[in-house]
Amino acid sequence: MHYHVPKPFYRKSRDPWYVEVDGRQINLGKDRELAFRQYHAIMAAPPEVRPTHGMGTGKGLKLTELFDRFLDWVKQHRASDTYVWYQSRLQRFADRFPDLTMGQLRPFHVQEWVDSFPDHSPTTTRNYMRSVKRCIKWGQTLGYIDSNPIQHISIPASTPKDVYIPPEEFAALLSISRDQSFRDLLEVTYDTGCRPQESLRIEIRHIDLKNQRWVLPRSEAKGKQAPRVVYLNDKSVAIMQRLTGNRTEGRLFLNSRGKPWTTSAVNCAFQRIQHRMGMAEMQRQGISVSADKIAEFIPTLSKTHRVGKKTVAKTDAELRHEAKRKLTYQLAEETAPEYSLYALRHSWATNALQRGVDALTVAILMGHKDPSQLAKVYQHLSHNPKHLLEQ
Numbered sequence: 001m002h003y004h005v006p007k008p009f010y011r012k013s014r015d016p017w018y019v020e021v022d023g024r025q026i027n028l029g030k031d032r033e034l035a036f037r038q039y040h041a042i043m044a045a046p047p048e049v050r051p052t053h054g055m056g057t058g059k060g061l062k063l064t065e066l067f068d069r070f071l072d073w074v075k076q077h078r079a080s081d082t083y084v085w086y087q088s089r090l091q092r093f094a095d096r097f098p099d100l101t102m103g104q105l106r107p108f109h110v111q112e113w114v115d116s117f118p119d120h121s122p123t124t125t126r127n128y129m130r131s132v133k134r135c136i137k138w139g140q141t142l143g144y145i146d147s148n149p150i151q152h153i154s155i156p157a158s159t160p161k162d163v164y165i166p167p168e169e170f171a172a173l174l175s176i177s178r179d180q181s182f183r184d185l186l187e188v189t190y191d192t193g194c195r196p197q198e199s200l201r202i203e204i205r206h207i208d209l210k211n212q213r214w215v216l217p218r219s220e221a222k223g224k225q226a227p228r229v230v231y232l233n234d235k236s237v238a239i240m241q242r243l244t245g246n247r248t249e250g251r252l253f254l255n256s257r258g259k260p261w262t263t264s265a266v267n268c269a270f271q272r273i274q275h276r277m278g279m280a281e282m283q284r285q286g287i288s289v290s291a292d293k294i295a296e297f298i299p300t301l302s303k304t305h306r307v308g309k310k311t312v313a314k315t316d317a318e319l320r321h322e323a324k325r326k327l328t329y330q331l332a333e334e335t336a337p338e339y340s341l342y343a344l345r346h347s348w349a350t351n352a353l354q355r356g357v358d359a360l361t362v363a364i365l366m367g368h369k370d371p372s373q374l375a376k377v378y379q380h381l382s383h384n385p386k387h388l389l390e391q
Helices: 032-044 063-077 080-096 107-115 122-141 167-176 180-192 196-201 234-244 263-285 291-300 316-335 341-354 359-366 372-377 379-383 385-389
Strands: 017-021 024-029 213-216 228-231 304-307 310-313
Touching: 017 032, 024 032, 024 063, 063 080, 063 122, 080 107, 080 122, 107 122, 167 180, 167 263, 167 341, 180 196, 180 234, 180 263, 180 341, 196 263, 196 341, 263 316, 291 316, 341 359
Parallel strands: none
Antiparallel strands: 017 024, 213 228, 304 310
């Protein structure tokens, strides 16, 4: 008969070595050699005297260890995007307070942490605080801790964005995009109202052209509670037929190099569009960067650059050109609206409601479990005189 013998393992997200004994993870430290010495000492000791600290409960529990347990749970029970969302934020908190225990954690730790990012928007600050609060609440619910020391810390409200893109503006957006593969992604998202993570991850096997829809099984849908069905109009069906061709597997939306679109690649494509739109608007209005702004910006630039293997001083003309180019780029982005796939999804819902589609149907088509979300997110329609007059 074979018996399982615990072995030390390295947890990259936290840095130290661990060993799991009797269902309990024990922190062996960051040094590999010392960790294995401690491991052998633990395994040589009688079970009744083996250390039980490391992944314990209560005030002595290290915050980073609770983060690990929470992230393991998220990875198993939530979508991969949700895991990445929490992991990136909790990692930053752990980097700032690597040795903090639950008995030491206070609300000011969270407040000082978010205050250390002065350039963050209120929405980003809110999300950082939400990530930590959610983890601590989860730990209390599952019994890892007896109380929640940051339960009463207030979280700032998010800053709503006016992201509605009317059909005529969307047509202008498409005309500026030079990449047919990106235009396909934009059109299908605008015409279906699907979530960005759905359009970016949809595969050939999910497409049901006979019934004009995508079907994601429950295990791949957001929340993993029910299958997600996205219905396609005739234009989207035509795009599906063109993109699939003779393909039988793989991601549906591929970029011009034949690679699946990623979130960062989509954001870069939107930034390029924003820059082109901004430059066109600046030219139309006769807007340019002033000489005074250029002179003020030059001192912030590096005075040297690499030419081959040598470091060479920039000339005055090169510094002026670089300053003008960077300031023009910034001004172009400020002049043009900021777009995203979520803005297209939001616009689909707004268009549907304005066409008279009832809120329950819109909620079902968007994949919402709670139709009341529509009343909160799309209340701007109550302030649209043209829409109200036509009712």
